[in-house]
Amino acid sequence: MTGLSKEQGASTGVTANQIHNPLPSGNDIRLPWHLRLPVSLEQDFRFYSRNSAAGAASSALLLIALLLVCAMLVESLVGSDVLLQTWRPRLFTLMVTGGCLMLCQQPRWREWLQPALLVLSFTLSLSGVYLGMAIDHPLSYVFFLQTPLAVVMLSTLFRLPFHSTVVSALLMTGAMLAGLYFSKESTPFEHATLIMLSMAFISMSLFGQYVYERLLRKHFLSEHVLYQHRDELHSANQVLESQATVDGMTGCINRRGMEARLNHLYHLLKQQNPDAPERVCLLLFDIDFFKQYNDTYGHPAGDECLKKVSAVPLAMVQAEKDFVARYGGEEFVIVLTDSSFNDALVFAERMRNRVEQLGLPHSGSRVNQVVTISIGVSSSDGGAENGGALLKQADEALYQAKGAGRNRVAMMNHQGAVEMLT
Numbered sequence: 361m362t363g364l365s366k367e368q369g370a371s372t373g374v375t376a377n378q379i380h381n382p383l384p385s386g387n388d389i390r391l392p393w394h395l396r397l398p399v400s401l402e403q404d405f406r407f408y409s410r411n412s413a414a415g416a417a418s419s420a421l422l423l424i425a426l427l428l429v430c431a432m433l434v435e436s437l438v439g440s441d442v443l444l445q446t447w448r449p450r451l452f453t454l455m456v457t458g459g460c461l462m463l464c465q466q467p468r469w470r471e472w473l474q475p476a477l478l479v480l481s482f483t484l485s486l487s488g489v490y491l492g493m494a495i496d497h498p499l500s501y502v503f504f505l506q507t508p509l510a511v512v513m514l515s516t517l518f519r520l521p522f523h524s525t526v527v528s529a530l531l532m533t534g535a536m537l538a539g540l541y542f543s544k545e546s547t548p549f550e551h552a553t554l555i556m557l558s559m560a561f562i563s564m565s566l567f568g569q570y571v572y573e574r575l576l577r578k579h580f581l582s583e584h585v586l587y588q589h590r591d592e593l594h595s596a597n598q599v600l601e602s603q604a605t606v607d608g609m610t611g612c613i614n615r616r617g618m619e620a621r622l623n624h625l626y627h628l629l630k631q632q633n634p635d636a637p638e639r640v641c642l643l644l645f646d647i648d649f650f651k652q653y654n655d656t657y658g659h660p661a662g663d664e665c666l667k668k669v670s671a672v673p674l675a676m677v678q679a680e681k682d683f684v685a686r687y688g689g690e691e692f693v694i695v696l697t698d699s700s701f702n703d704a705l706v707f708a709e710r711m712r713n714r715v716e717q718l719g720l721p722h723s724g725s726r727v728n729q730v731v732t733i734s735i736g737v738s739s740s741d742g743g744a745e746n747g748g749a750l751l752k753q754a755d756e757a758l759y760q761a762k763g764a765g766r767n768r769v770a771m772m773n774h775q776g777a778v779e780m781l782t
């Protein structure tokens with residue numbers, strides 16, 4: 361996996377070299393001038409920018425409400441006849457502002473926030489055009505300035521996506537120009553001044569928003585790339601971890617992995633952790649006269665024999681926490697967590713029997729004509745303080761099983777004495 365797919369890489373300007381570089385940084389990413397990202401990323405970005413803009417929107421809306429109230433105060437000072445005409449559009453704009461504020465507070469309605477903010481901006485702009493045309497006053501052309509204000513609001517306060525802001529700005533400017541054309545109060549000089557001022561406001565705020573959104577998109581892409589690298593590193597770590605703890609030949613857990621797991625289980629037992637098993641039973645087995653097997657059939661055949669013998673406990677172990685480990689050359693450990701000591705002994709005897717039943721010829725064995733194993737069994741109920749002590753007890757039992765003739769199961773009983781099972 362790479363940080364970005366080829367398609368995503370091409371459209372965001374990431375070079376082929378960078379795609380194959382396991383760790384390209386966010387600075388390697390170049391955005392196209394039109395800012396568009398591939399569809400899936402674009403959707404994620406919308407979500408990301410919507411949430412980041414929603415945080416600041418509520419204070420911006422409060423500011424707008426305050427400005428609207430101030431505007432009404434000024435209008436009442438200019439003349440009560442002016443206020444008589446403005447209060448309705450002002451109140452309506454205040455209500456839309458209140459509605460947007462409510463949407464800000466509810467995360468589940470957040471997808472409606474941006475359309476609502478667009479409605480608010482159009483309300484402000486169109487009410488300005490209406491008042492500029494309707495009010496009979498020498499200063500009425502000032503109302504037309506609500507259009508550039510609405511664009512500034514969209515781009516700097518609400519941070520709506522650049523493309524929607526441009527389209528909205530064009531529509532609002534069109535409406536404003538049409539309103540000015542039909543307005544009878546203002547002079548051509550006032551028209552020209554107003555248009556120039558509006559264009560200056562609108563172009564500067566759109567340019568500012570373009571620069572801001574470029575930066576925001578780059579930031580988003582950097583985070584996206586970093587997030588993917590974190591995922592890749594996590595998976596790679598997991599693979600390495602399993603490779604470091606699995607024996608390549610038999611597929612059993614290796615000695616290092618066994619010690620880690622056994623110590624962990626013992627740690628849980630000692631802590632009386634709710635996840636701790638009731639007890640840990642450990643079976644240590646060793647192939648009888650394996651040196652002679654190698655000497656008779658050769659080392660590669662010895663390897664095959666190890667694979668076949670280890671496949672027996674691997675097929676028998678069922679519970680999630682139980683495992684089979686290759687302890688050393690031809691010695692294997694089985695850890696059972698859900699079994700009573702008796703069950704563990706039954707398991708050991710069944711395993712010894714199944715290996716014998718495999719019928720792998722072993723003419724060098726002095727105990728049988730086929731490959732056999734000897735097993736030592738111990739349990740945490742026997743007082744072993746830790747995994748190492750438990751292993752030592754099983755080793756002691758195995759040693760005695762060997763001494764008693766091999767191809768048998770011996771156990772370390774709870775009194776610390778070895779008993780022969782078979």
Ligand SMILES: Nc1nc2c(ncn2[C@@H]2O[C@H](COP(=O)(O)OP(=O)(O)OP(=O)(O)O)[C@@H](O)[C@H]2O)c(=O)[nH]1
Nearest residue numbers: 646647648649650651652654659660662663689690
């Ligand atoms: N083929 C093969 N042989 C191995 C491997 N690891 C260890 N061995 C051999 O296993 C043999 C173990 O021999 P010993 O420890 O003397 O034990 P044994 O011959 O099985 O005798 P007992 O355990 O007393 O029955 C040695 O000859 C090792 O070379 C391996 O990965 N592959």
